[in-house]
Amino acid sequence: MTTPEPITHARVLRIAVPIVLANMTVPLQGVADTAVIGQIPDATPLAAVAVGAALLSTLLWVFGFLRMGTAGMTAQAHGAGNRAEVAALLTRALMIGGAGGLLLIPLMGPIADLGFAYSPATDDVKSLARDYMDIRILSAPAAVAIFGINGWLGAQERTRAMLVLQIWIVSLNVALNLLFVVGWDLGVPGLAWATVCADWTGFALGLWLCRGAFANPAWRDWPRVFDRARLRVMAMVNSDILLRSLMLEAVLLSFIFYYSAGFGVAVLAASHVLLHFIQIMAYALDGFAFAAEAMVGQAFGARALDRLRRAVWLTSLWGFLSNFAFALAFALLGGLIIDGMTKDPEVQQAARRFLPWIVLAPVLGLPAWMLDGIFIGATRTRDMRNMMAISVGIYFVAATLLIPLWGPHGMWAALMIAFIARGVTLGLRYPSLERAMQ
Known part of the structure; x- marks a missing residue:
């Protein structure tokens, strides 16, 4: 074992800045879809992409547990100096990702039928959304394994x-969007094929980036890979995060798929545009949450409470500064960004009406996103699951009470309340996280 690297501002930034840049590109993939299809002076294709992308994102991000669970357990193995287990964890993650993605392909049809049965979206929107989903689901094994x-x-x-x-x-x-949609006029299916090609080539590149693990024989040490005790721990961690992710996606899916769609095509399309703001901000903040995952996990592996506390403090400080910058940017530039993403005047007007909620989101969501990273690194996933259940209940109660009073503003208020509830409930559980190290 070597002496642990000091936890400093420079180290936090070295970990977080590439993640901030990388994660900001993830929702930009959706922004590119929206911007390309939004050039059509008709809200129906944009609304179809909103519905199809929302449902597909839900199906795929259900497997977000794979990224979070792998990160927490790998960080702890890395902190303990167990290189063999680090290599074996990659094999387990790839096997789970490939199998899960393959399972989604035949399940997509029935799930889509169920979702559309309860959606008030128009038949034209549903038909175009189904065309989009039938193609894009083909990249599910690659997309899940990349997690x-x-x-x-x-x-x-x-x-x-x-x-x-x-x-x-x-x-x-982005390049294929322009080629397939603008160049070849393939419309909504062209957007889907562009994503399929990007995901599969990305998976191949990801394997190459992990090539160092394949130099360690432990990656194919099958008794270790399939060790019952390790698999049991991985199953418990991943199942807790899976349930937590399902509940979170229930909030986001109900917001776009049910509440927004119930107010008409313009509000649905506007909500889709504005959720990209939150996604960009959340993915950027995830850079500092990811830094927390890595350093908190390594501190847990080394059983070093002082390092845990310093990691929590420094990553949260930088997360706050980052979110303040996003709130300011949304307030000053939000209108211009909306106009660049859609040319439909009715959608532009609706999105501008709800923009103040987007300005509030970075401030109200900060505690929840940072605490997620801290609890993932510590693999305190049961607390994450239980506190999410409480927060989801609060969200649906708020939506039920506020939407009849405030209309579309009520659904945005309920979403902000859900952010606050997640932060408060996880914060109340933080002392138990520290006690687990003692």
């Missing part, structure tokens, strides 16, 4: 590799 690759790389502070991977995926997606 595991990112968690494995980030836990070892290899964030520049993550940046390279995300830049490749988004750049290729």
Whole structure:
């Protein structure tokens, strides 16, 4: 074992900045889809992409547990100096990702039918959304496996590799969007094919970036890979995060798929545009949450409480500064960004009406996003699951009470209340996290 590297501002930034840049490119993939299809002076294709992308994002991000669980366990193995287990964790993550993605392909049809049955979106919107989803689901095995690759790389502070991977995926997606939609006039299906191509080539690049693990024989040490005790721990961690992710996606899906759609095509399309603001901000903040995952996990692996506390303090400080900058940018530039993403005047007007909620989101969401990273690094996933359940209940109660009073503003208020509830409930559980190290 070598002496642990000091936890400093420079180290936090070295981990977080590439993640901030990499994660900001992830929602930009959706922004590119929206911007390309938004050039059509008709809200129906944009609304179709909103519905299809929302449902697909839900299906895929259900497997977000793979990134988070892999990150926490890999960071702890790395902190304990267990290189063999680090390599074996990559194999487990790739196997789970590939199998999970393959399972989604036949399940997508029935899930889409169920979702559309309860959506008030128009038949034209549903038809175009289904065309989009039938194609894009073909990249599910690659997209899910990339979650595991990112968690494995980030836990070892290899964030520049993550940046390279995300830049490749988004750049290729944007280029193919322009070729397929603008050049070849393939419309909504062209957007889907662009994403399929970008995801599969990104998966191949991710394997190459992880090539160092394949030099360690432990990656194919099958008794270790399939060790019952390790698999049991991984299953518990991942199942807790899965349930937490399902509940979070229930909030986001109900927001866009049910509440927004219930107010008409213009509000649905506007909500889709504005959620990209939150996604960009959340993905950027995830850079500092990811730094917390890595350093908190390593501190847990080394059983070093002082390092844990310093990691929590420094990553949260930088997360606050980052979110303040986003709130200011949304307030000053939000209108211009909206106009660049959609040319439909009715959608532009609706999005501008709800923009103040987007300005509040970075401030209200900060505690929840940072505490997620801290609890993931500590693999305190049961607390994450239980506190999310409470927060989701609060969200649906708020939506039920506020939407009849305030209309579309009520659904945005309920979403902000959900952010606050997540931060407060996890904050109340933080002392137990520290006690677990003693």
